[in-house]
Amino acid sequence: MSLAVTDLRVYYRTLAGDVQALDGVTFGVADGEIMGLAGESGCGKSTLGKSLIRFDTRMRFVGGHVELDGAELPVGDSEAMNPFRFKHVSIIPQYAMSAMNPTRKIGKMTKELLRSRGMGSNGAMSELSRRLELVGLSDDVLDMYPIELSGGMKQRVVMVISTLLDPSLLIADEITSALDVSTQKAVAETLVGFRDRGFVKSMIVITHDLSILCQIADTILVMYAGQLAEKAPAETIVDAPRHPYTKLLISSLPEVGVRYAEKRLAGIAGRPPALLHPPAGCRFAARCPLATKKCGEEPPFVGVAPGHSVACWEVGTC
Amino acid sequence: MSTGHAARPLEPIAAEPAAAAPAPAAAPARMSGFREMLHFALRNRKLVFGLSVTLAMLVFAVVGPFLAHHPPLEYGGKLSWAPTTRDGYWFGTTLLGQDVYAQFTNGLRLAFIVGALGGGIAAAVGMLVGFTAGYRSGIVDEILNMLTNVVLVIPTFAVLLVIAAYLKVRGIMTESLFIGLTSWPWAARALRAQTFSLVSRDFVAMARLSGRNSWKIIFKEIAPNMSSYLFMMFILLFGGAILIAATLDFIGLGPSNTISLGMMMQLSVQNAALQLHLWWWFLPPGLAIMAIVGSLYVMNVGLDEVFNPALREL
Amino acid sequence: MLKLEHVSKTYRVGAFGGSELQAVRDVSFDVEPGEVISLIGESGSGKTTIGRMILRLSPITTGRITFDGVDVSTLRRGALKEYYRHVQGVFQDPFSSCNPIFKADRIFALIKDEFFPGVGGSEWRQRLDSSLEAVSLNPTDVLGKFPHQLSGGQLQRLLVARALLLEIKVLVADEIISMLDASTRIDVLNLLGDLKKRGLGIVFITHDLSLGNYISDTTVILRHGSIVEMGPTEQVFGHPQHEYTQMLLASVPQLHTKWADFEQAHDATAV
Numbered sequence: 063m064s065l066a067v068t069d070l071r072v073y074y075r076t077l078a079g080d081v082q083a084l085d086g087v088t089f090g091v092a093d094g095e096i097m098g099l100a101g102e103s104g105c106g107k108s109t110l111g112k113s114l115i116r117f118d119t120r121m122r123f124v125g126g127h128v129e130l131d132g133a134e135l136p137v138g139d140s141e142a143m144n145p146f147r148f149k150h151v152s153i154i155p156q157y158a159m160s161a162m163n164p165t166r167k168i169g170k171m172t173k174e175l176l177r178s179r180g181m182g183s184n185g186a187m188s189e190l191s192r193r194l195e196l197v198g199l200s201d202d203v204l205d206m207y208p209i210e211l212s213g214g215m216k217q218r219v220v221m222v223i224s225t226l227l228d229p230s231l232l233i234a235d236e237i238t239s240a241l242d243v244s245t246q247k248a249v250a251e252t253l254v255g256f257r258d259r260g261f262v263k264s265m266i267v268i269t270h271d272l273s274i275l276c277q278i279a280d281t282i283l284v285m286y287a288g289q290l291a292e293k294a295p296a297e298t299i300v301d302a303p304r305h306p307y308t309k310l311l312i313s314s315l316p317e318v319g320v321r322y323a324e325k326r327l328a329g330i331a332g333r334p335p336a337l338l339h340p341p342a343g344c345r346f347a348a349r350c351p352l353a354t355k356k357c358g359e360e361p362p363f364v365g366v367a368p369g370h371s372v373a374c375w376e377v378g379t380c
Numbered sequence: 381m382s383t384g385h386a387a388r389p390l391e392p393i394a395a396e397p398a399a400a401a402p403a404p405a406a407a408p409a410r411m412s413g414f415r416e417m418l419h420f421a422l423r424n425r426k427l428v429f430g431l432s433v434t435l436a437m438l439v440f441a442v443v444g445p446f447l448a449h450h451p452p453l454e455y456g457g458k459l460s461w462a463p464t465t466r467d468g469y470w471f472g473t474t475l476l477g478q479d480v481y482a483q484f485t486n487g488l489r490l491a492f493i494v495g496a497l498g499g500g501i502a503a504a505v506g507m508l509v510g511f512t513a514g515y516r517s518g519i520v521d522e523i524l525n526m527l528t529n530v531v532l533v534i535p536t537f538a539v540l541l542v543i544a545a546y547l548k549v550r551g552i553m554t555e556s557l558f559i560g561l562t563s564w565p566w567a568a569r570a571l572r573a574q575t576f577s578l579v580s581r582d583f584v585a586m587a588r589l590s591g592r593n594s595w596k597i598i599f600k601e602i603a604p605n606m607s608s609y610l611f612m613m614f615i616l617l618f619g620g621a622i623l624i625a626a627t628l629d630f631i632g633l634g635p636s637n638t639i640s641l642g643m644m645m646q647l648s649v650q651n652a653a654l655q656l657h658l659w660w661w662f663l664p665p666g667l668a669i670m671a672i673v674g675s676l677y678v679m680n681v682g683l684d685e686v687f688n689p690a691l692r693e694l
Numbered sequence: 695m696l697k698l699e700h701v702s703k704t705y706r707v708g709a710f711g712g713s714e715l716q717a718v719r720d721v722s723f724d725v726e727p728g729e730v731i732s733l734i735g736e737s738g739s740g741k742t743t744i745g746r747m748i749l750r751l752s753p754i755t756t757g758r759i760t761f762d763g764v765d766v767s768t769l770r771r772g773a774l775k776e777y778y779r780h781v782q783g784v785f786q787d788p789f790s791s792c793n794p795i796f797k798a799d800r801i802f803a804l805i806k807d808e809f810f811p812g813v814g815g816s817e818w819r820q821r822l823d824s825s826l827e828a829v830s831l832n833p834t835d836v837l838g839k840f841p842h843q844l845s846g847g848q849l850q851r852l853l854v855a856r857a858l859l860l861e862i863k864v865l866v867a868d869e870i871i872s873m874l875d876a877s878t879r880i881d882v883l884n885l886l887g888d889l890k891k892r893g894l895g896i897v898f899i900t901h902d903l904s905l906g907n908y909i910s911d912t913t914v915i916l917r918h919g920s921i922v923e924m925g926p927t928e929q930v931f932g933h934p935q936h937e938y939t940q941m942l943l944a945s946v947p948q949l950h951t952k953w954a955d956f957e958q959a960h961d962a963t964a965v
Binding site: 102103242243244246247250251270271272273274276277300301310311312314315316317318319320321322326327328329330331333 | 736737845875876877878879880881883884887901903904905907908909927928931941942943945946947948949950952953
């Protein structure tokens with residue numbers, strides 16, 4: 063499968079005006095690729111993930127074009143998106159653990175879900191049992207209420223249900239944030255397992271935790287204030303980032319082995335701009351050590367090396 | 381779930397305006413909290429309507445009695461006159477020759493007094509019990525809960541009948557006190573639940589770490605956070621007290637030394653006013669009670685919309 | 695300075711407290727001036743409960759916590775207030791730590807009311823300014839604003855500044871940066887490092903091993919309420935003895951090493 067997103071713009075309606083949460087992003091995801099979508103809060107990564115499958119009530123589709131496997135994905139039209147959801151594009155939402163109806167047994171909930179998609183449940187249910195086993199959960203889970211399961215178990219159940227119909231594209235929105243370190247590892251590895259077994263063709267993994275992405279993602283796309291900053295293979299982002307924001311971000315992350323006494327890390331001064339009336343040009347300019355006059359004009363997201371694109375005047379044209 | 385993890389996403393700023401998330405931190409694009417509320421308050425039709433009717437009745441209750449030509453209980457005039465301008469019997473007379481207008485305005489005034497006193501007492505006791513139970517929890521909470529439940533199931537009419545048998549004269553104060561002491565439980569319960577949810581917030585822990593004692597924390601940190609809730613609760617207690625008083629009066633358990641709206645209705649039914657077509661006797665008090673209590677409840681619904689941003693239309 | 699001796703905490707659960715839940719079992723450790731000790735554990739490990747017990751927000755079931763030799767659980771009213779002059783805390787959610795209907799600097803007014811009632815306006819303002827400077831905040835940026843008008847990072851610093859207005863000797867930092875953005879986390883963490891250099895003892899509670907490794911001198915690994923491993927940070931991270939610690943270290947996602955490679959390397963040098 064392949065995903066091609068061109069100049070996608072999605073704004074949020076508020077009393078005070080439109081918040082330009084996603085302002086013209088263009089990128090692609092190849093067949094079998096696990097792309098990590100990283101950035102801090104307010105950068106637009108969750109908005110991007112949501113806009114590819116289902117718009118929030120406050121989100122407004124402003125412009126752009128999305129293509130999935132060569133056919134258009136009508137993201138702006140909720141009705142037209144219906145046949146695509148769950149079958150071609152699926153999502154593991156943020157707070158997936160609370161995404162299950164607490165008054166329904168899991169098996170019943172899944173059957174209702176399948177029926178709402180117009181599918182008979184029998185074949186799918188046996189496949190469901192098989193997959194639950196693969197992720198280390200027994201069949202009994204189907205007979206339980208969500209409250210009887212632990213956080214990690216619920217997460218895995220939701221993951222299996224979301225991928226039941228073998229979607230081409232899976233969006234995983236902050237699925238490891240609320241988990242313990244050991245469960246995080248299990249869940250992340252399960253995710254990769256889905257791709258390896260062919261349950262899912264490609265994935266977009268959204269998280270603020272770059273270190274998890276380094277473990278499981280093939281490429282990483284870094285966003286800042288509603289725009290793309292850099293996209294590169296995972297190792298490149300970590301070892302040789304080119305965009306100033308990415309560089310500063312990576313260098314502010316303490317790793318096991320780095321100690322304050324030996325090497326004092328530095329953060330990035332300032333805060334991301336308010337997206338209600340965003341500044342013209344590069345949005346990172348106010349905090350960027352390399353900023354020049356040229357940054358008043360928005361830098362294009364261009365390739366600097368095979369598979370590596372950056373949106374920065376200082377770097378892009380080198 | 382875990383206590384040690386960020387179960388919420390990182391600090392929400394501009395791009396994620398979920399339910400009550402504020403405007404971007406750099407430039408607050410909305411008005412200050414109070415002004416914003418006032419802005420919505422004045423636009424809310426329910427609130428404006430309810431408030432106007434209530435205030436109109438209040439003015440009438442304060443000013444009305446002064447305009448009466450005869451004392452409410454005086455058997456002065458002709459019997460069963462329809463409303464007329466003669467002798468100032470604007471609302472007519474009762475079967476026994478009393479001035480309906482005087483009785484009506486007197487009753488209206490009493491209604492507001494009962495509402496304020498009865499509602500006030502219920503609110504005070506409810507707050508005391510509710511705050512303490514919610515803040516303390518543990519054994520204190522269990523005991524107060526039991527107390528609340530017991531008072532809730534006391535058959536109020538039976539108790540009032542017993543009290544009525546012992547007291548020679550019952551005044552409006554006694555009635556208010558009784559209403560206040562029997563209608564606090566549901567307020568206590570609601571406040572306890574609200575207090576529970578606020579006590580676990582970190583700012584209460586911070587207040588404790590600043591050396592504040594419990595009562596100061598309750599009244600200076602927790603109660604202000606619930607101010608809209610407390611306000612609305614008082615309005616409901618006020619309206620409820622008026623309704624209960626009217627009911628008690630109607631079955632004859634009202635104050636024995638004056639006349640109230642409920643008593644007017646009781647007397648009119650006893651004296652077959654409906655059959656005798658003496659509509660001016662029972663219609664005004666009935667409509668008045670309906671108007672006051674109804675407008676209070678409508679006002680409350682409007683207030684809820686004003687205080688709770690999620691209910692407003694954009 | 696601050697000493698925990700065989701501290702345990704049992705919760706009574708169920709109607710009328712029928713059954714028991716043991717959150718903390720037999721925990722003992724010391725906090726010395728200028729020392730950062732981190733309590734690291736997953737959810738349910740009891741680390742937050744220990745922090746709350748130190749701050750007298752939760753009663754201790756058995757054991758003793760002493761501060762400069764005085765048993766903390768016996769303190770009442772006036773003595774408790776004195777204790778709070780020396781021991782303070784900062785919590786995980788900066789927005790929940792400030793009463794949302796008041797301005798953020800009310801937290802300072804509370805301290806003034808309770809601890810410094812006699813201090814005059816301008817002298818208080820001076821103390822405030824120097825506190826804010828110590829946490830690298832500009833008074834004009836943060837005073838007179840509501841909590842929602844400030845960022846999480848600014849609020850957390852404000853809360854540390856609040857603690858610095860008193861002559862604190864111990865600060866309990868309970869997951870104070872886990873709700874902050876990655877780029878501001880390190881600045882608040884560095885702030886703790888600076889305070890440590892000034893002689894403050896810090897109890898740093900976190901679930902994130904890399905943060906604990908970065909900032910602390912002593913590390914305590916907790917699991918289900920008990921101490922599994924404790925010692926100088928380099929030792930615990932460099933040569934973990936307990937298999938739980940080893941498992942934790944192996945599960946931490948790292949930037950430059952893949953899980954598989956980490957496991958291989960550690961299997962090769964198996965303890």
